[in-house]
Amino acid sequence: MSEYKKPLPELDGLTAEFYGWCKKGELRFQRCLSCNGWRHVPREMCPECASTDWEWQRSSGKGKIFTWTVAERPMHPGFADAAPYAPVVVELEEGVRVLTEMTDCMPSDLVIDMPVEVTFEAVTPEVTLPKFKKS
Numbered sequence: 001m002s003e004y005k006k007p008l009p010e011l012d013g014l015t016a017e018f019y020g021w022c023k024k025g026e027l028r029f030q031r032c033l034s035c036n037g038w039r040h041v042p043r044e045m046c047p048e049c050a051s052t053d054w055e056w057q058r059s060s061g062k063g064k065i066f067t068w069t070v071a072e073r074p075m076h077p078g079f080a081d082a083a084p085y086a087p088v089v090v091e092l093e094e095g096v097r098v099l100t101e102m103t104d105c106m107p108s109d110l111v112i113d114m115p116v117e118v119t120f121e122a123v124t125p126e127v128t129l130p131k132f133k134k135s
């Protein structure tokens with residue numbers, strides 16, 4: 001594995017738990033045990049009902065492209081060889097949205113509402129990122 005130069009998540013607290021599931025090949029989000037609302041990014045309190053009772057529930061991993069932008073020039077040195085690249089927002093079937101990256105298409109191939117599904121990429125021994133591919 002060559003050295004990974006892009007920014008990595010800091011693995012502490014709820015963030016560590018989220019990426020821990022990814023490392024096991026499972027995409028899980030918090031789901032409120034009071035109002036059943038899904039949420040992402042991880043946080044202690046439900047933004048809908050303020051409950052602090054929740055659990056990690058497994059996502060279908062299926063969704064659609066909600067939006068994206070194209071970075072023509074790298075915004076970080078770690079992306080020097082990647083441009084042009086497209087940070088993509090995927091909306092999962094559960095309703096949560098994830099900022100991610102497509103693994104199998106160029107920015108010019110992206111279409112709003114394109115069906116996608118999760119795939120996992122171990123970028124370091126510690127970090128596995130959820131990315132998406134055409135479904």
Ligand SMILES: [Zn+2]
Nearest residue numbers: 032035046049
């Ligand atoms: Zn709630």
